[in-house]
Amino acid sequence: GIEKDNTDRSMVQRRLRLPSACVSGGVNVWSILSANIGKDLSKVAMPVQLNEPVNTLQRLCEEMEYCHLLDTAAHTQDPHMRMVYVAAFAVSMYACTFTRAGKKPFNPVLGETYECERPDKGFRFISEQVSHHPPVSACHCESKNFTLWQDVRWKNKFWGKSMEIVPVGTTHIVLPCFGDHYELNRVTSCIHNILSGQRWIEHYGEMTIKNTGTIEDTSVCKVTFLKSKSRSLNTNDVEAVVTDSEGHVVHSLFGKWNEALYLGDPPSAICIWRANPMPEDYEQYYGFTQFTVELNELNESISPFLPPTDTRFRPDQRLLEEGDIAGAEEQKERIESLQRERRRLLQENNITHTPRFFKWSEDDSWISNGTYWHLREDPGFSKLEFSVLW
Template sequence: MWKCSGSTCQVSDLTLVEVHTGGDSPHDMTLPGICEGYLLKRRKWPLKGWHKRYFVLEAGILRYSKHQHDVSRGRVQGSLDVSLAVMSINKKSNRIDLDAGDILYHMKVIAKSHELFYIWVTKLQAHRLFKKNEAAHVQSGFLQTLSVAGLPAAVRNSSRGPPSVADSAAEYFDASDDVLCGSSSEVSDESGLSEGSTTNSEPEEGHVSATRKYRASISKTPNSVVPKSTGRRTTLPAPCPDNSHVGLMAILYNNIGKDLARVSMPAALNEPVNLLQRLCEELEYSELLDTANNTSDPYQRMVYIAAFAISGYSTATFRNRYKPFNPVLGETYECIREDRSFRIISEQVCHHPPISACHAESENFSFWQDQRWKNKFWGKSLEILPTGMVNVTLQRYGDHYEWNKVVTCIHNVLSQQRYLEHYGEVTIRNLKSNTCTCKITFVKSRYWGSDTNKNEVQGTVLDQSGSVIHRFGGLWHEGIFCDTLPTPKCVWKPNPQPKDDVLYYGFSTFAMELNELPPELKPLLPPTDSRLRPDQRFSLTQNVLFSGYLIIFSCNNINDINIYTIYIQIFVCVSIFIFFFRKAKDSCGRDVWLTNETYWKLRENPGFANTENIILW
């Protein structure tokens, strides 16, 4: 831990810093000197790890290239206005992180020299302060020119007035910079994405041309047919509330250094589904698994499995304003879809760390996963890193596919203009055969690209020798096209969004059906089912003025149960709340949660109304 001395103050090993340099005045307009040299920059695709790059910091702009002579020739790979970024540092690893919302730089000093590290930190802060004061000075002068000319002399000569624009701007920037990165318990010195989920920080031109081609082909494909009526509801009981008044900055500021997964958020930020139901939502396009099960060619089967893996991310485009409810230990959710020929059970099997497990079965496939999430808050962006594996088996061929998930990043998390992005690399393996593998890259959006270049995804199916058999790609929110099939075609395209979906949390038709509770279903459910959870039911009706107190009361009761279950896990070391899944080891020695195949048996005989159940709410 550093101590406060002079104008520099750092309060922890991982913190944001605000340093006033360049003069005694907080509005000093002295241009700081140029700072340049080689630093390590984290690159996560295709060459993972730290790579040496030449950085130049001049007039508040940080630029970098591979070599020094590239900078002198104007060949810049990236640039960042440091005054727009939140800066965090890690003293132990001499690491500097800059988060400008759309741009995220991770840098380290090459030599293990704390002096060199401090020089870069000081210079960055000096340039940040210069740019902020420059912007405030220009704005202040512009506004003064507009206003003073038209004022009476008595008013112009008045010595009293409101605070200057420079003061207001400085106050705003200082407040926004005070937000801290994610908890130190979740972020290591070498924090970044896992090996299975990597970031493309320097996209290549090949992706650009390929995506243009795939997107043109997808656009020529007719839109998906609106799903046939299933007799289920097509809208929610009430529209979503306006949560623009919720101050995320204040919430995060008040929880500096804490694990964000354990921070209680206002009910107005929640959508009326929880993470257990989100696992079920990944089966919205289960027909891709049905098609794979009926495809004889193993390479083409892999294409459909890859399309299914991508399809689970498609709804994120419309779901950037709200978060799902966090399930409590022992909470369950079931979904039976006769129209899609599958049924699924999910359960919260661990409270800390939070782990959600699910298992779905059909005459064509089995689908299961257990997911745990870590989060990293960089100041303006929030990265969500899933660490579990997804599994699918096909009944006809006995294939067992396994793959990882990519990182989800919420950009501009502190503003109402936030948006979601997925990036990283997915590897799909068939554990029953080494005939082929699949690699999928969710391409990180280019800093200099347009909105049409976002959400790119590229994939290849490889044989045992590593030769490419199939290529496919597109946009994960628009569709996937494969041009190497015997008949090139769009293998997946998302269903059209329902009318006025923006008024209903951006839900798809499938998502709107997840929380429906018909009278004939209620007696068949265990009391732990998510649809019976009171705070979630109240949020569904969204009578906020009346139900807000009930939501708070219900949440307090649920939190009490959560605390109790933590004590049970720590001190008693028994899973008395876990009924339908068991902990095991997979072929790689990882902890996994598998179904114990009791849920559907108990549901049928003797029925949950005749069994002993835990009371969660």
């Protein structure tokens, strides 16, 4: 299946930049927020200028940029070193957020989907918006070395100057060759200076990584994302320790979530992960990494295979990417009212929405129902019915 139409695509030259730089100015975040104090912000339609041209489904895919760390883990015999690579991957998931405090991702409509097949990185990824209120995005990523799934739900706390985003849910990483099943929690993210001045993003709190897959490996990794004392002091620092079944420290790691992670103690520490260099002019292009730039690319080699619900077809996000703010805003409002209409019809008929490619599992998370890639190949999405999202 996976080989069929991607052998050519792995050779394809991907785009190096977005079609248009970010058009700045225009939105007064303060006026929006002050008009909605005390309200759940996820229930307020925000102007499209607050958005960057990727959505939360694609944001989950961005976290796969450094998946080679999971490939390395899958080829590492020593369970404590496997934990080190899994921890490095977990830290790397935050790297792309460093340059991204200025905007928010698009909020997908219910039933919106996204796929990303990257033979060059060895994975294929799917995601779907499985709930609208509250917004929940679920994803599933598979390769011959690992499977990763997670769903992301947020609790927003708006503190006036800053906004805290408290994630709910568990990230699962399976390494089938060792029977490992790692579970980890995400830490709190905070956007500072939301109303005025330079916005910046911070992640803090403790992440615990446990291997629940085997009884032999009871090691645990605790990753601490440190709160900085100020904008310029010890920012983005992380520390991690891997402890064995007796609680003895086997490995320690340190670094910065936006830069690099080291194993051991200085000066003999070795670099386990380093963030890729940013593309030229990234500041003008929403602070996107090269990998992010590629996520919303649409061309003839892929469009015939995608379901009509794929984010790449969503017109407001496409128009924003092209720099057409007015067109994007008009489409955003149109798409939102279509969604309200669908919701009204469901309510009138007492029907609850069922996600197409994910199902709710007993362990309190959304998991893939395993149908996406089969249906994509046979009969193909062009032969299937989908509701019209835009």
